[in-house]
Amino acid sequence: MISLIMKKDLSSFFKSPLAYVLAGFFSLITGWIFFNLLVTFVENTQQLPGQYRGQLDFVNHVVVKLFGNINFLLLFICPIVTMRTFSEEKKESTLDLYFTAPVKDYQLVLGKYFASVLMVFFLLTTTFIFPIILWSIKVSDFSFVFSGYIGLFLNSMCYVAVGVFASSLTQNQIVAALISFVVIMGLWMISWGVQISTNYFYVQFFKYMTVVNHFEMFVKGMVGLSDLVYYASFIFLGLFLTKKVIEARNW
Amino acid sequence: MDSIIIDSITKVFGSRKVVDDLSFTVKKGSIHGFLGPNGAGKTTTMKMIAGVIPPSSGNIYINGNNVQENLLKIKSTLGVLLESPPLYKDMEVREYLKFVCKLHSVEKDKMEPYLDYAIKKLDLTSVENRLIGNLSKGYKQRVGVAQAIVFQPEIVILDEPTVGLDPNSVIEMRELIKELAQDHTVLLSSHLLHEVGLICDEVTIIKDGVLQASGDMASISKKVKEKEAILAKVQSWQSSLESELKKIEGVQKIEVEEFQDFYKLKIQTNNSKDIRNQISSFLVYHQLGLIEFTQEELDLEKIFLEVTGGHE
Numbered sequence: 139m140i141s142l143i144m145k146k147d148l149s150s151f152f153k154s155p156l157a158y159v160l161a162g163f164f165s166l167i168t169g170w171i172f173f174n175l176l177v178t179f180v181e182n183t184q185q186l187p188g189q190y191r192g193q194l195d196f197v198n199h200v201v202v203k204l205f206g207n208i209n210f211l212l213l214f215i216c217p218i219v220t221m222r223t224f225s226e227e228k229k230e231s232t233l234d235l236y237f238t239a240p241v242k243d244y245q246l247v248l249g250k251y252f253a254s255v256l257m258v259f260f261l262l263t264t265t266f267i268f269p270i271i272l273w274s275i276k277v278s279d280f281s282f283v284f285s286g287y288i289g290l291f292l293n294s295m296c297y298v299a300v301g302v303f304a305s306s307l308t309q310n311q312i313v314a315a316l317i318s319f320v321v322i323m324g325l326w327m328i329s330w331g332v333q334i335s336t337n338y339f340y341v342q343f344f345k346y347m348t349v350v351n352h353f354e355m356f357v358k359g360m361v362g363l364s365d366l367v368y369y370a371s372f373i374f375l376g377l378f379l380t381k382k383v384i385e386a387r388n389w
Numbered sequence: 390m391d392s393i394i395i396d397s398i399t400k401v402f403g404s405r406k407v408v409d410d411l412s413f414t415v416k417k418g419s420i421h422g423f424l425g426p427n428g429a430g431k432t433t434t435m436k437m438i439a440g441v442i443p444p445s446s447g448n449i450y451i452n453g454n455n456v457q458e459n460l461l462k463i464k465s466t467l468g469v470l471l472e473s474p475p476l477y478k479d480m481e482v483r484e485y486l487k488f489v490c491k492l493h494s495v496e497k498d499k500m501e502p503y504l505d506y507a508i509k510k511l512d513l514t515s516v517e518n519r520l521i522g523n524l525s526k527g528y529k530q531r532v533g534v535a536q537a538i539v540f541q542p543e544i545v546i547l548d549e550p551t552v553g554l555d556p557n558s559v560i561e562m563r564e565l566i567k568e569l570a571q572d573h574t575v576l577l578s579s580h581l582l583h584e585v586g587l588i589c590d591e592v593t594i595i596k597d598g599v600l601q602a603s604g605d606m607a608s609i610s611k612k613v614k615e616k617e618a619i620l621a622k623v624q625s626w627q628s629s630l631e632s633e634l635k636k637i638e639g640v641q642k643i644e645v646e647e648f649q650d651f652y653k654l655k656i657q658t659n660n661s662k663d664i665r666n667q668i669s670s671f672l673v674y675h676q677l678g679l680i681e682f683t684q685e686e687l688d689l690e691k692i693f694l695e696v697t698g699g700h701e
Binding site for chain 2 (some may be wrong): 140142146150237240241387
């Protein structure tokens with residue numbers, strides 16, 4: 139049942155022009171960023187005296203920055219992808235189709251969630267061209283790229299959970315997108331809390347609560363159990379709240 | 390046997406009681422009309438029967454099973470079309486109906502015959518490969534009904550299926566609902582009272598969430614028939630004639646209304662026998678200038694106003 143609902147949502151996503159417009163913009167912007175990072179790196183390298191040229195860290199200057207930028211773009215992409223999930227169906231009263239069929243609420247929420255996750259994954263796959271380019275210019279260390287992608291995928295799964303929840307709250311797609319944008323933005327801003335306090339407990343707390351911090355761990359290749367627990371509980375909470383909203387049938 | 394038993398259900402939204410201690414039954418194989426003015430709680434009741442929302446108190450039984458306790462099992466025996474058809478505009482008709490079949494876990498080998506049946510029954514063959522978003526309102530409504538019957542449910546619940554249709558489509562829809570009753574039990578809500586009178590075997594009338602009347606059409610009509618009267622327009626009238634007219638056996642009450650150039654008589658009879666002949670003869674004999682003479686027939690519309698007590 140979950141896969142049936144997921145396939146249905148995916149198929150309507152790929153039928154809509156939104157999918158291709160988003161993919162186009164996303165790959166254009168990420169491509170431009172990647173190009174600039176490479177150019178800047180090459181310029182910086184050439185400015186160094188000869189004996190230091192090989193020592194400029196490619197991973198930190200290109201790979202980490204690239205993933206950071208893509209992650210920033212997800213802040214806009216995920217709300218747009220998820221804004222339709224529930225709000226449009228509420229508006230068109232198509233949710234009745236599921237409510238009157240032998241479908242459990244959690245199946246509906248999961249089906250729609252995974253559909254949105256796959257849509258964002260699809261957009262992310264357009265960036266796979268970058269590792270291929272890196273490979274062709276003989277960059278040898280791909281572990282960072284690999285863990286960076288895992289971080290991106292997990293991050294987008296969190297953002298989508300927020301987006302799906304926001305979409306379940308309203309019949310208006312724009313409002314849904316704004317809510318999820320503000321919430322995800324808020325999660326980023328928690329990380330600034332780290333700078334306003336010297337209290338060890340607060341610093342650790344804020345660090346743990348922010349998505350960015352966990353994502354950085356992935357990009358740096360330092361994946362810990364606590365990061366995975368963070369992502370899993372984040373996603374679970376988002377979907378749990380969505381299910382509660384759907385259960386209430388409050389519209 | 391009763392297909393649906395509504396056992397004193399109440400639904401409260403916040404502080405507003407939308408449905409109040411409502412009970413009625415729907416006989417198996419019947420077409421049951423569910424009537425009420427706008428905002429009477431019809432849609433809410435239908436949603437509760439369909440298991441979309443739970444009642445605040447009371448129980449609903451479908452084929453003897455409590456809806457809330459056997460939600461998934463019951464949903465597969467119910468075909469539901471709520472107020473607005475739940476249609477995906479970016480899907481083709483056949484593709485959409487197939488999706489509905491899958492949602493109801495129809496077995497693979499039964500799927501195609503079921504689809505053919507629904508498409509044929511709703512006369513959708515010419516549009517089966519068209520996008521739902523491009524269809525006319527009448528066709529959309531038909532697709533809505535098709536999704537309610539495509540998986541061959543035992544009971545079909547239709548909420549205002551004729552709303553927004555042109556007169557021709559309304560007639561077609563009426564025929565269709567009659568046909569559906571051959572294989573399904575149909576619960577149908579409508580504000581088109583005339584409609585319900587034409588196709589329903591039983592009827593339930595609610596107002597402000599409270600039951601007003603429920604039973605087969607004949608018994609409800611009979612109840613109201615006692616209130617039927619003979620209407621006559623005469624050009625002259627004297628009040629002394631009133632007592633003479635009352636001497637005719639069966640005449641119970643006479644109401645006279647005076648207009649500029651005629652009088653309107655409303656003669657209430659006890660309906661034990663037809664006394665129209667005696668009354669008309671009386672009026673002619675006294676040379677009152679009889680210009681109009683009719684038996685007032687309460688159609689469903691008047692029954693409706695009668696039991697809901699107003700002109701909503």
